[in-house]
Amino acid sequence: MPVVPVLEVRDVAGKALAQAGIPPANATIQLEILLEAELRGIPSHGLLRLDRIVQRIGNGVADPHTRGRFTWRSQSFLSVDGQMGLGPVVAKAALDAIQDRARETGVALAAVSNSNHIGMLGWYAENVAASGQILIALSTSEALVHPWGGRKALIGTNPIAIGVPAGDELFVMDTATSIVSMGEIHDHAHRGAPIPRHWALDANGNPTTDADEAKSGAIAPFGGAKGYSLGLAFELLVTGLCGSAIGRDVRGTLDATEVCNKGDLFIVIDGPQPHLSAYLDIIRNTEPADGFERVLVPGDRARACREKYLVEGLPIVDEVWERLQVLAKTPLLPQQHTAQRAHL
């Protein structure tokens, strides 16, 4: 796996996005979230996705220009029609608007539909926390998770991220409500490695250790019935407020051709923040259990990873790096692009 200086990766990926006709300000946002996912050691949400984003623009199911259409349903409730925009571009614009509003009203919410995949939720949580506010972010995805006690994928991987300004540091947690990501299962399949028996079911709804069979099956919710209840609650919350698709009707988060109809929900809270970092240090300094070197606070591993990669360069999968270099040299055919957009 090549290790490439971060600035070089940024340069090549930036050119690839420019070749797709994304206006510079929007490309910067899309680039930053993909790169930050890589830097934090989450390549499943990183540059691997750039090719599909470009394809989606080419196929007319992602509009690189729009930031979405905003409608204030009430003073603190922003409804956003993403107009098939790039997920992070629409999300960032929506967050800017509700962060301003929350400074006045204390809390504000954005319910986003018709927007593309927004990437790593933790990035938004960290940005909002860095500006001194709290973020609760929820998103739905295609149905990949079976209900507790079921056989079939009916629920999205429905991640949650929470960012809290904690005095000397930013607290950021970000987790899917599935026991693992589908990306991790694909990674095991790619390497021919077995998966633990409690991770997933095959297409017939039976437990499997074969990652290839799990790809067409269903992932378990994390934490059994409790994680299931959370993932399902997020499916209802997001769908109920965004008016987005639900369960097996969700499309366009994993492919290059379908309009993306999941929803994203953001709640920004402005309020008192006592000094919480001392408590986080108590947790870090507690004696670790057998088999653990030390106790981590969510975000610690990502932060360490980021510092290392910034110095040493980014390890990047061969195919992804090669593809980026090709895209950086290849303009997305304007006729294809225009034709598809005109069609819509």
Add this chain to the structure above:
Amino acid sequence: MPVVPVLEVRDVAGKALAQAGIPPANATIQLEILLEAELRGIPSHGLLRLDRIVQRIGNGVADPHTRGRFTWRSQSFLSVDGQMGLGPVVAKAALDAIQDRARETGVALAAVSNSNHIGMLGWYAENVAASGQILIALSTSEALVHPWGGRKALIGTNPIAIGVPAGDELFVMDTATSIVSMGEIHDHAHRGAPIPRHWALDANGNPTTDADEAKSGAIAPFGGAKGYSLGLAFELLVTGLCGSAIGRDVRGTLDATEVCNKGDLFIVIDGPQPHLSAYLDIIRNTEPADGFERVLVPGDRARACREKYLVEGLPIVDEVWERLQVLAKTPLLPQQHTAQRAHL
């Protein structure tokens, strides 16, 4: 275990609360949540707690009269000093206020400190959903849960409840972020039954199957690192916004003498609610996995239990029922009550 008609239980428990000098309107709220926990099959949050509530009033760490002091920090952010009021009384008053506000602004939040134990969070979620709004409720507790990879209890059991009006039904989920409740561990200890090895650590931070040893140890977070990250996020969110105590400084949720210094956070959202119950029925009707009779939606079991107990009567532990009957006949000594309140 005696099975008692619900109306009789309500009558006796109501008298017990009246004898403690709780004004009727406040007693009704406190009674309803305890009784509804029993009816839903969650006796750990039921009438077992009534004796301690009365003791806390007697000891001057619960004031049965107040509904809390309300300060609107901004238009949609209500800060509540619970003034040592009864948890459900203060919570209900705070919810009434932010439900009204959310009808105007779309979303409103209440951050409650200095209030007593608020009981089953799901009850609030159900009530808010019944009035057509969404509730996200979070609460902290004394530190009973170890961080993932740690040995010592540093985090509360920090439950979350979410209520969503879902068309033909109300969706309510309510779960602690610990793998089990301390109540369940006490129950195992009481019966001399072993606990699964992954539930808890002993006082030295080593895994134990001895429920008695677990009582002085630490409970595991649910779902490993993911559940840990959620529980910790809730600890920070609640503490950050309520200004309540954090981690091992939290007191008064399990005893009869200490001022209760945990926090409760409520977010009410008013917004579009498409018809979601059809989706919940898809989940209920999906084929169950081996070992499951059918797939349940959160709340299904509680609802069935409630219907059964309303018809057949409430099974209630001997000691609890006897204690209720004693309390129903015994006025809380006014001098004790007054002396303690004057002291504070």
